[in-house]
Amino acid sequence: MIKSRISTEWLSGCSGCHIAMVDLHEKLMNLIDDVEFVRIPLFKDEKGYPEADVGLVEGAVGSEHDRKALLRMRESCRKLVAFGTCAVYGGPSGIGCLYGKDTILNKIYMDTVTASADGKLPEGAPELEQSVIPLNEVVDIDFYIPGCPPHPYFIAIAIKTILGDSVPAISIKTVCSECSRRMEKREGVQLKRGVSTASEEDVCFLSQGVICLGSVTLDRCRAQCPCKGIVCTGCAGPSIDIIAEPHLDIRTMIARRMNMLTGIDRREIIDYMQKEARTFYSYALSSPVIYRKPSVEIKEWAGS
Amino acid sequence: MIKITIDEDACVGCELCVDECPTDVFDFNKEKQIPEIVREKECFGCLSCSEICPAAAITHKDIEHSEEYHHNEENLKLVARLAIDVPLPNSPSDDKHIKAALGDLGLRLLSVASIFRQTYGGSLPAIGTMAGRMLAAQLSKHRIPESFQEALEKAAEQFAPAWVINPDYDGNSKLSMKVGTCFIRELCGEEGIELGGDLCVLFYSYMAGYMGKMGNARLKLIESYPGSEECRYDVEVFNKNDG
Numbered sequence: 043m044i045k046s047r048i049s050t051e052w053l054s055g056c057s058g059c060h061i062a063m064v065d066l067h068e069k070l071m072n073l074i075d076d077v078e079f080v081r082i083p084l085f086k087d088e089k090g091y092p093e094a095d096v097g098l099v100e101g102a103v104g105s106e107h108d109r110k111a112l113l114r115m116r117e118s119c120r121k122l123v124a125f126g127t128c129a130v131y132g133g134p135s136g137i138g139c140l141y142g143k144d145t146i147l148n149k150i151y152m153d154t155v156t157a158s159a160d161g162k163l164p165e166g167a168p169e170l171e172q173s174v175i176p177l178n179e180v181v182d183i184d185f186y187i188p189g190c191p192p193h194p195y196f197i198a199i200a201i202k203t204i205l206g207d208s209v210p211a212i213s214i215k216t217v218c219s220e221c222s223r224r225m226e227k228r229e230g231v232q233l234k235r236g237v238s239t240a241s242e243e244d245v246c247f248l249s250q251g252v253i254c255l256g257s258v259t260l261d262r263c264r265a266q267c268p269c270k271g272i273v274c275t276g277c278a279g280p281s282i283d284i285i286a287e288p289h290l291d292i293r294t295m296i297a298r299r300m301n302m303l304t305g306i307d308r309r310e311i312i313d314y315m316q317k318e319a320r321t322f323y324s325y326a327l328s329s330p331v332i333y334r335k336p337s338v339e340i341k342e343w344a345g346s
Numbered sequence: 347m348i349k350i351t352i353d354e355d356a357c358v359g360c361e362l363c364v365d366e367c368p369t370d371v372f373d374f375n376k377e378k379q380i381p382e383i384v385r386e387k388e389c390f391g392c393l394s395c396s397e398i399c400p401a402a403a404i405t406h407k408d409i410e411h412s413e414e415y416h417h418n419e420e421n422l423k424l425v426a427r428l429a430i431d432v433p434l435p436n437s438p439s440d441d442k443h444i445k446a447a448l449g450d451l452g453l454r455l456l457s458v459a460s461i462f463r464q465t466y467g468g469s470l471p472a473i474g475t476m477a478g479r480m481l482a483a484q485l486s487k488h489r490i491p492e493s494f495q496e497a498l499e500k501a502a503e504q505f506a507p508a509w510v511i512n513p514d515y516d517g518n519s520k521l522s523m524k525v526g527t528c529f530i531r532e533l534c535g536e537e538g539i540e541l542g543g544d545l546c547v548l549f550y551s552y553m554a555g556y557m558g559k560m561g562n563a564r565l566k567l568i569e570s571y572p573g574s575e576e577c578r579y580d581v582e583v584f585n586k587n588d589g
Binding site for chain 2: 185186188209211212213214215216218219220221223224225226227246248256257260281282283285286287288290298299302303330331334336337341
C-alpha cells in the first residue's frame with residue numbers, strides 16, 4: 043500500500059500544534075498506518091523539503107526565514123494547510139503590528155538595562171518582517187484548521203478528511219455550545235476586572251460579571267478552559283458571525299450579551315474591553331478579519 | 347415558511363433568544379431549560395435570535411436574503427472555506443447589477459440626507475465621516491498606506507470614475523481638493539437641486555472620513571467652493587499622532 047506523505051513545518055509559533063498532534067496518543071499509531079511523515083521537526087531531523095501530498099504549517103510569518111520556508115513548503119506540497127490559530131489569523135505575536143519592527147527591536151535590544159554596551163543590534167538572525175502576518179497573506183492556502191492548539195479530536199478528523207480529498211468543515215458553534223456552565227440572568231452584578239475572580243463553579247462567567255470570550259469564539263477546544271474555571275481568551279479566533287458580518291464585533295457582542303444577562307451598562311463593558319484590547323483581540327489582531335472591521339480602532343485604543 | 351432549528355445539546359439555556367425575538371416566537375421551557383419554538387409562523391427571518399445566541403445554536407432555513415452590498419468579500423471567502431454549510435449573502439455579480447444599485451443608492455441618499463439634517467441637525471458631517479471610515483475599513487484591496495500623500499492617491503483611485511478628485515497637498519497641513527466629474531452634481535442637475543446642500547456636505551465628510559482613516563489624519567474643512575464644472579475644498583490636515 044502506498045502511504046500518503048505528510049510534511050510539516052513550524053514557523054513563528056510555539057510548537058503547541060505539533061504537541062497537540064502527539065496528544066492523539068494511540069490514534070497516532072492508527073494514523074501512522076496510513077501516512078508517512080516525511081518531514082516533521084518534532085520527531086525527525088529532516089532539513090530539506092521533500093515532496094509530500096499534504097503540508098501542515100504551524101505558526102505565522104514573522105521573519106525572512108519563515109517566508110522562505112513557507113514558499114518552499116508551497117512548492118513541495120500538493121495541498122497546504124494552515125494549521126493552528128497563528129497560521130490562520132497571525133496569533134498573539136501579531137500584536138507587533140501595532141508598533142512595527144523598528145520600535146520592537148529598539149525596545150528589546152537597545153532600551154533595556156541588559157542591552158549590549160556598543161549600542162548595536164545583534165547580527166546574524168534572519169531579518170524580521172514589518173509585522174507578523176497570517177500565511178494566506180503570502181501564499182495560497184488550501185485548508186484552514188484554526189485552534190490554539192486545535193483539539194486532537196479535530197486534528198484527527200481534519201487529517202482524515204484532507205487525505206480523503208474533501209474539505210474539513212468547521213462547525214459554526216461557539217465555545218459556549220460545549221461549556222458546562224449555566225448561563226443565567228442575575229441582578230446587582232458588578233463588572234469584575236482581571237482574571238479568576240468568579241467564585242461560582244457552575245455558573246457562566248458573563249452572569250458573574252467576568253468577561254469570557256466563549257460566545258464569540260469558534261469551538262475548536264471542546265470548552266476545556268471554561269469547564270475548568272478559566273475564562274475563554276478567544277484563542278481559536280472569532281466566530282463565524284463576527285467574521286461575516288461587518289457590524290458585529292467581539293466587544294459589542296460581549297457587551298450586548300452581558301448587558302442582557304446582568305444589566306451592567308454596555309458602555310462600561312465596551313470601554314473596559316477597548317482599554318484591554320491587546321488582551322481581548324490578541325489572537326486575530328494581525329488578520330484582516332479584525333483590523334478591517336469598520337468599528338475596530340485597535341491602534342487608537344492601544345495608544346500607539 | 348421559515349424553519350427554525352435549535353440544537354438542544356449546544357443550547358446553554360440563557361433565554362436571550364426569548365427576550366430578543368421581536369415577534370415572540372419562543373417560549374422558555376423551565377423544566378428542560380431550553381427555549382421552545384411555539385409560534386414559528388410569526389418568524390419573519392430577522393435573525394436576531396441567531397445573532398444573540400452565545401452558542402450559535404439557532405439556525406434558520408428557507409429565508410430569502412435581501413440583496414446586500416456591504417459585506418467584505420474576502421471575509422466571506424474565508425467563511426465559505428471554514429464553515430462550508432453556512433449560507434452566505436450574494437454579492438453584486440455584474441456591471442448592470444452594480445449600476446442598478448448605484449442608481450438606487452443615489453435616490454435614497456437624497457432623501458436620507460434631508461432626514462439626517464432634520465433629525466440630527468449639525469451632526470450630518472459626523473454621519474458622513476463615520477460612513478467614510480467604514481468604507482476605508484472594509485475595502486478588500488485596502489492596505490494601510492505609508493503616507494498621507496499615498497492615502498490621497500489611493501482615495502482618488504477608489505472614487506473614480508463616479509468622482510474625479512484632484513488632491514493638491516503641500517506635505518504639511520494645507521490640502522486643496524478639486525472635484526471634477528461628480529455623481530452628485532449630475533444627480534442634483536437631474537433633480538433640480540442647488541449645489542452645496544445636504545448631499546454635498548454628506549459627500550465631503552464621507553470623502554474626508556475615508557481619507558482620514560486611510561492616512562491616519564483628521565481633516566478640517568476651511569472653505570468650500572461649489573461650481574457647475576468643478577468644486578474646490580480647502581482643508582487643513584492634522585496628524586492624529588500629534589494629538
